[in-house]
Amino acid sequence: MPQSATANILTVLDTDFKGIIEEWLGTQVKEGVKRSDLFSDAESRNQNRELLKAFSKGVRDGVTGEDFDFDDNQWDDLRAVLADVSRERVNRGVTPTEMATFVLALKTPLFKRLEAMLDSDHGVLIRDVMLVTRLVDAFAIYTNEIFILEREQIIDRQRQEMLELSTPVVELWDRVLTLPLIGTLDSARAQEVMENLLQTILERQAEVVIMDITGVGTVDTQVAQHLLRAAAAVRLMGAECIISGISPMIAQTMVQLGIDVGTVSTRSSIRTALSDALLTVGYVIKKTEGQ
C-alpha cells in the first residue's frame, strides 16, 4: 500500500473536524480539566478549533514517513497557537497537569474514529494509533515546555520589578534623602541601590542621606561592606551619610565582627537621624505653642 502513514489520520481529521472538537471538549469535561470557571464555552471551543487546525496542518506537512520534529517549520503554526493558548491559560491560573491532560484528551476522539474506520485492518490500526500517540504526546510535552517557559518569564519579570521596587530613594525634606533598605543586601542589589542613590543625590542636590537599615534582617561582614562602600561614595559626591536603624542586636554583631564604620555617623532610629539631618541643612523641628 503506497499510502503514507498519516493518510488515515488526515482522513479522520478532515471528515469529522467538528465532531472531534466536540468530543475533545467532552473528554476534557470528563477528565475535569475544562475549567468552565476560567473560560467560556465559546472561548474553549475557539481554542480547540485553532489548535486542531494547526495540528492537522502539521500532520499534513510535517510528518515524513513516520518521523516528525516539532522544531521543523511545518509545525510553526501549531507552536504559535500553542504559545497563545498557553499564555492565556497561565495568566488565568491553569495548572500544568490540567494543561497536559487538556492536550492528551485529544487522543480519545482520534482513536475512536480510527477504530471505526479501520475496523477490519488491525495492523494498520495499531500503526496509526501508535503514530497518533507519539504525535499527541509530543504535542503535550511541547505544551508543558511552553507553559513552564511562560511561567519563568513571569518570575523573571517579577524579580526585575522587585529589584526596582525595593530600592526607592525618598526625598524627606529639601536636600535630605532617605533610603529605606529592606530584606537582604546582596552584591547585585547593593550596586543597584548605590547607583540609584548617587544619581538622586546629583538630581536633587541632596546634602544629607539617611540609609535606614531597620528592615535589614541581618548584617554580616558583606552587608556591612556594601553599606560602608555606599556611604563612602556618598561622601565622595559631597553629601553626608547617616546610617540609621541599627538595632541593639545588629550593633552587637557588628562589633563582634570587628566592622569599623570609620567616620560614617550612625543612629539607632531614623527619628534621631532625621533631626540631625534637618539641623545640618538648617532646619529645627519645634513644638507649636499651647500643645
Next chain:
Amino acid sequence: MAGVTSINLVEHALLVSIQDDITDTEILELQDRLSTKISENRVDGVILDISALEIVDTFVGRVIAQLAGISRLLAADTYVVGMRPTVAVTLVELGMYLPEIRTALSLTHALAQLRRV
C-alpha cells in the same frame, strides 16, 4: 597641549577646574602651579572642580588626594566638588575612599563652607 587647566581666584579661594582630557603630565604640572599660586595669593581655600571628569583611575585618584594634601600643608582648606556618581563608584571600587579630602556637592556649597570657617 589640549587645554591648560585654569586656576582662578574666586573670593578667597582658588578654583581649579580639571578637564576630562587632562593628561598625566598636565596633572603633575598642575601640582606645581597650584602650590606656587597658593603661597603667592595667601588663599583660605582651594576648590577642585572635577565635574568634567568622567573617567578616573588609581593615578588620577592619587593625584587628587595629593593635590588636597599639598593645599592642606599650605594651610588652605581643600574641597573636591562635583564628583560624578560613576566616578564615585569607581573610586570606591578601586578601594580609594580618600578619607583625607573634603567634598562638597557643588562650587556653591564649597564656597558656603569656606565662608563659614
